[in-house]
Amino acid sequence: MTKLLITRNLPEEVLKAAKAVADVTVREDQSPMSVQEAAEMLQAYDVILPTLGDQFSAAAFGVAPNPRCKMLANFGVGYNHINVSAAQKAGVSVSNTPGAVTDATADIAMSLILMSCRRLGEGERMVRASAWDGWHPTQLLGMHIGGKTLGIIGMGRIGKAIARRAAAGFGMNVIFYNRSTVDAPEHGTQMPEISQVLGASDVVVLAVPATPQTHRLMNAERFAQMQSHAHLINIARGDVVDEAALVDALQSGQIAGAGLDVYEREPIVSEALLQMENVALLPHLGTAALEVRVDMGLMAVRNVAAHINGTALPNPVLP
Template sequence: MPSLLITRPLPEKVVAAAEARFDVTLRSENTPLSKAEMTAALAEYDAVLPTLGDAFSADVYPDEVRCRILANFGVGFNHIDVAAARAAGLEVTNTPGAVTDATADIAMTLILMTCRRAGEGERMVRAGKWPGWNPTQLLGMHVSGKTLGVVGMGRIGKAIALRAQAGFGMRVVFHNRSKVAEAGVEAEQLERLEDVMAAADVVVLAVPATPQTHHLIDAAALSAMRPESYLVNIARGDIVDEAALIAALQKGEIAGAGLDVYEFEPKVPEALRAMENVTLLPHLGTSALEVREQMGLMAVDNLIAFFDGKPVPNPVCPPLGSDTI
């Protein structure tokens, strides 16, 4: 029976499924693996089921690598140096699909909370500072009928666009690095990122974290937005130059922001925490029991297929043995 390290506590259903097929070691801590722990895991286990924060960089690999697969819990795998894993002969998988709807729901949550100033209102009530209803209190932006700009029209981007258009009658424009033949909704693909930033009342980021998307939203991109527009990030924190975002908010260059992820997570700058026009969530994108169970079971399915000698259902690109760049 192959040995498996699960790096964080997972839902009971997932652990039970893993234990049915593997000799499981379940780490009890909810913190990322240390460098020493990662090196030891690669030397001591046949497989590792890591997740966000477990930074499997090129310098953690021991001279003798026993591990044969990293079955990532999550769709994003920017914490794993895939090239280094490939060089060591490891397969790398992830869990796309299971996270799509839940992440899109959080995007809509952030859009509504930020544009309608719900976070401000909730804090006011909790602090005992609500003086009662009045006609000009906490006037926000009416979302219905506005223009949504989606940066990254993949599974999640399409799911957000569908919710925005079907539920709120929003016009959708988007930017994607390749041509999107079918967006799933009536939407206009714009060639330049700046055009989407300028056209949208709300910009939602739904691109993966890659070297190419690091600081994709920088000072120049933010300057293309209008003073009455909002930025929402449900992707990965380092897609946004956080210092540039803080500057844009402080200068009033954009109206507000809704964030579920942060550049140096879990560190959130005091400047962001102090702003009333910024909604801050603790990376809740997939935080629903059914979703986390689906993610975990998908990771286990990847592991089972691998050790049964079958193609894994969800290899990260490029698959093991491919020379695709």
């Protein structure tokens, strides 16, 4: 029977489905796999179901150039922890779980927009610290998002879901940048340059995949293109933002605030960000709903089953 390694504990329904198609081992350590461990597991299992942070890098495949493992069924839509080109050269196919994460991640984006613009984190901290002395007309005044312009960088599934929520639910004017042309977008107007989106937006949401092209996409130059009252929201991947440049932009007043669900050195969060009141910080909660995690897991298992049965993967990832 196919030996399957699941690198992090998953909901029971997912484990049950996996055990129906393979001989399953669930890794006890819940921290991300190192390059060395990833290389060792490539030699020990037929299929691996990895997730965020597990280092299936070019270095791992360098240690294990002819691995026993022939498939990585990634748990998650993002796969920047897997070098897909190196995997393909080693004869290892890769899949992911798109679609299952869309709405939950879009919900977190809207949550962070409200948290940052309406200063909700500051307000909760004030109450918890017993520092609230009652309602005042000018207390914690934030930015009302109705009628404001939302700029979305990356109009894939998640970007479109954010646009729907922002336009239909909150009356925001949506503009966006996408590398390719989006045909007849339901909500929003496509702009030809990122700088145009940044310069015209009251709130900017990053919804791009983590690729070499998007690494530190938001840097000092980009922050200088934003308006001083604008807020940056990142629900993509941490390394899409140059975190040091973000800290500088916030401390200098270049931008007004930020809402982050992901971090450049995750799980390490910059001490400067931790000390700022104008930053809303979440612990990578984008897909953290039981139903969503079950859907993601079952999608990954369907990819595993297809590989075992020798049929086309439902969700292949190509270099």
